[in-house]
Amino acid sequence: MNTRSMIFTLYGDYIRHYGNKIWIGSLIRLLNEFGHNDQAVRAAISRMNKQGWVQAEKQGNKSYYSLTERGVIRMEEAANRIFKLKPEQWDGKWRILMYSIPEEIRSIRDELRKELVWSGFGTLSTSTWISPNNLEKQVQSLIGKYEIKDYVDFFIAEYEGPNENQRLIEKSWDLIEINDRYQEFISHYSQKYMIDKSKIGRGQMSDAECFVERTKLVHEYRKFLFVDPGLPEELLPEKWLGAHAASLFGEYYKELAEPASRFFESVFEDGNELKNKDLSYNVMTHPLLLD
Numbered sequence: 001m002n003t004r005s006m007i008f009t010l011y012g013d014y015i016r017h018y019g020n021k022i023w024i025g026s027l028i029r030l031l032n033e034f035g036h037n038d039q040a041v042r043a044a045i046s047r048m049n050k051q052g053w054v055q056a057e058k059q060g061n062k063s064y065y066s067l068t069e070r071g072v073i074r075m076e077e078a079a080n081r082i083f084k085l086k087p088e089q090w091d092g093k094w095r096i097l098m099y100s101i102p103e104e105i106r107s108i109r110d111e112l113r114k115e116l117v118w119s120g121f122g123t124l125s126t127s128t129w130i131s132p133n134n135l136e137k138q139v140q141s142l143i144g145k146y147e148i149k150d151y152v153d154f155f156i157a158e159y160e161g162p163n164e165n166q167r168l169i170e171k172s173w174d175l176i177e178i179n180d181r182y183q184e185f186i187s188h189y190s191q192k193y194m195i196d197k198s199k200i201g202r203g204q205m206s207d208a209e210c211f212v213e214r215t216k217l218v219h220e221y222r223k224f225l226f227v228d229p230g231l232p233e234e235l236l237p238e239k240w241l242g243a244h245a246a247s248l249f250g251e252y253y254k255e256l257a258e259p260a261s262r263f264f265e266s267v268f269e270d271g272n273e274l275k276n277k278d279l280s281y282n283v284m285t286h287p288l289l290l291d
Contacts, residue, residue, distance in 0.1 A: 001219060003036045004044040008053075009219045011067060012075045012082075014264050021057070021066035023269040030267055033212050059271045077138075081230060082222055084246075090132055090232035094168070096155040097121065097129045097139055101148060108146050115142055120229035122172030130172055132165075132232055169235055178228050182241035185220065186248055193252040200255060207263035214256035221249045 010030060015022050028041045045065055048054045053071040057064045067075060097116070101109040119138045121129040139154055159165050169175065196213060199205040205213075228242060236242070 001034060001216075003031065003040045004047060006031060006034060006036065006215070006219060007041070007044055007048065009215060009222065011054075011071070012078050012222070013215065013218045014261075014268075016067065016072070016075045016079075018268060019066075019270055019272070020072060021064050021270045023271060024063045024065060026267050026269045027065070030211075030264070033208060034215070057271075062271070064271050078222060078225060081225055082218070083250075084230070088133065088230075088232060090234050091134070093132070093156050093158055095121075095131045095133070095135050095139070096124075096157060097152060098155075099127050099148065099152040101151045108148065112142060112146055112148070118226060122169075122229055124168065124172050130168065131229060132235060133230060165235060169231065173229055173231075175237060175240075178224075179237070179239070179241050181224070181227065182245045185224075185245050186241060189217065189220075189248055189252060193248065193255070196252070197255050200259070205259070207259040207266070210256045210259035211263040214253060214260040217249065217252055217256070221245075 007027065010027070011020070024042065024045065027045065028038050031041050032038075045054065049056055049065070052068055053074070054065045055068050057066065099109070099112070101112070116129050119131070119135055119142075120133055121131045121135070124130045136154075136156075143149055143152060143154075159168060192213075196205060196210075200210070224242075224245075
């Protein structure tokens with residue numbers, strides 16, 4: 001597992017609940033559990049710093065890293081999608097983004113494409129991206145971020161045929177491939193869930209082991225953010241496995257949550273007085289853990 005990607009997972013599932021800041025020593029200790037060495041962690045967090053995801057702060061001889069505003073926004077967006085309990089209701093409208101970005105700034109065009117895929121847009125045709133979801137804020141943010149106002153046009157429209165809305169889905173996304181990936185996730189993690197649930201019930205899994213398994217679970221599940229556009233239920237095929245995968249993820253996550261958080265808290269340091277921090281926040285208020 002890529003070190004930088006694992007750091008994103010830790011910020012998204014743990015650190016953001018504890019003030020968004022962590023001592024580099026704690027981060028190294030946590031990632032040692034996955035076989036990442038000190039040098040790899042320092043190199044990855046340095047790269048994230050240069051890319052504007054985190055910012056460094058010195059306290060004495062210790063270095064701390066906190067999410068930037070950009071990092072906080074990205075983590076919140078990811079969490080809202082990962083832990084979404086049910087699909088949003090469709091308003092019947094399509095968001096359409098068209099662009100014509102000059103070749104001399106092709107690097108911006110490439111970055112924009114990655115951002116659009118991550119947000120859930122699909123390619124209807126060359127340089128034409130669509131989504132049935134309410135992504136107006138994300139689009140305006142991307143236009144401002146890359147300063148491409150002169151090169152893009154954005155529409156909100158209804159599809160009037162001559163085919164059905166489902167035709168747009170088939171042209172813009174490969175739902176069969178995405179469903180196959182959900183099947184792989186379900187096949188792998190349904191068995192792991194039953195085994196680990198039994199171990200936890202018998203007291204045969206340590207807090208550290210639960211931390212590792214929960215982090216791996218989130219890390220694997222969040223990969224669907226890059227492939228699944230999160231379509232409204234009205235536009236999904238009948239035998240869609242996304243809901244099944246989400247349910248399995250939620251149950252497995254719930255089983256691992258409390259011991260995993262205990263381990264994290266035993267390692268976590270952010271330079272503030274821990275006795276004044278509400279370290280139970282992640283477990284007690286997480287939407288998946290509230291009945």
